[in-house]
Amino acid sequence: MSNDSHVLERPPEGAAADWTIPQNWRAYTAQEHATWDTLFERQARLLPGRASQAFLRGLDALRLSESGIPNFEELSERLMKLTGWQVVAVPGLVPDDVFFDHMANRRFVAGNFIRRPDQLDYLQEPDVFHDVFGHVPMLADPVFADYLEAYGRGGVRAMELGALKQLGRLYWYTVEFGLVREAEGLRIYGAGIVSSSAESRFALDDPSPNRIGFDLKRVMRTDYRIDDFQQNYFVIPSFDELLRATIETDFAPLYEETLPLADIPIAEILPDDDVITRGTQEYARSKS
Ligand code: PHE
Numbered sequence: 001m002s003n004d005s006h007v008l009e010r011p012p013e014g015a016a017a018d019w020t021i022p023q024n025w026r027a028y029t030a031q032e033h034a035t036w037d038t039l040f041e042r043q044a045r046l047l048p049g050r051a052s053q054a055f056l057r058g059l060d061a062l063r064l065s066e067s068g069i070p071n072f073e074e075l076s077e078r079l080m081k082l083t084g085w086q087v088v089a090v091p092g093l094v095p096d097d098v099f100f101d102h103m104a105n106r107r108f109v110a111g112n113f114i115r116r117p118d119q120l121d122y123l124q125e126p127d128v129f130h131d132v133f134g135h136v137p138m139l140a141d142p143v144f145a146d147y148l149e150a151y152g153r154g155g156v157r158a159m160e161l162g163a164l165k166q167l168g169r170l171y172w173y174t175v176e177f178g179l180v181r182e183a184e185g186l187r188i189y190g191a192g193i194v195s196s197s198a199e200s201r202f203a204l205d206d207p208s209p210n211r212i213g214f215d216l217k218r219v220m221r222t223d224y225r226i227d228d229f230q231q232n233y234f235v236i237p238s239f240d241e242l243l244r245a246t247i248e249t250d251f252a253p254l255y256e257e258t259l260p261l262a263d264i265p266i267a268e269i270l271p272d273d274d275v276i277t278r279g280t281q282e283y284a285r286s287k288s
């Protein structure tokens with residue numbers, strides 16, 4: 001997400017008015033390409049049987065297994081043919097309105113830098129591995145592609161309605177940390193999970209976190225943590241269902257209803273929750 005305090009107010013030197021910059025693909029060093037390959041191989045080994053079919057199909061269709069950091073122009077060409085999306089480079093986090101406007105126009109903004117070799121397991125700001133490996137495969141799925149475009153339009157509206165916090169939680173618990181129920185079991189699709197080796201396992205296998213059936217209003221009220229594994233994951237029944245539940249619902253009355261309500265503490269389970277796993281919260285406790 002882009003609602004972060006590091007964000008600048010104006011596009012930096014060298015960026016266009018819409019905050020995009022050239023990816024400058026030729027400037028990547030051999031070591032930077034090697035970092036991508038290391039991360040890619042690790043996740044590619046881990047994800048079959050864990051990531052959603054849609055994600056795995058996207059990896060394939062976009063030929064992301066080709067060695068090195070993808071060139072956004074070539075990637076956009078493939079993606080454009082599949083779902084009409086493009087990938088554009090930005091210098092890091094961009095303001096909310098810029099982020100939403102790109103998204104509403106089927107442009108996914110991606111950081112062009114890659115993490116250092118000593119940051120393979122964790123870094124706070126989204127780099128090209130998180131943005132491209134984590135997010136872009138799902139954009140090759142026609143249903144998810146429509147969802148993210150609608151989300152962009154919803155973002156512009158949420159800004160006007162003073163409900164960015166509510167809408168941002170939907171992004172967090174779906175686009176970044178979502179789980180989906182498939183015929184063979186629960187699968188991960190959120191970019192924050194699929195781009196992380198440790199969380200790819202934790203989200204599905206660990207007894208600590210809650211896994212709760214997705215409910216729009218519930219999600220809008222639920223706090224989240226940005227600095228460690230999630231304590232809750234929300235499970236959608238399918239991408240069709242997610243799209244239907246969000247596109248066909250007018251969020252304005254939901255915002256109005258949830259804005260005055262208290263936030264739901266991160267790990268709390270409510271009587272109405274469709275609990276798939278009641279987490280032990282052991283992991284979170286061990287860290288506090
Ligand atoms: N239907 C939402 C609204 O009325 C927009 C939206 C669609 C938001 C899809 C998120 C995802 O604001």
Ligand code: FE
Pocket residue numbers: 001126130131134135176191192
């Ligand atoms: Fe992300």
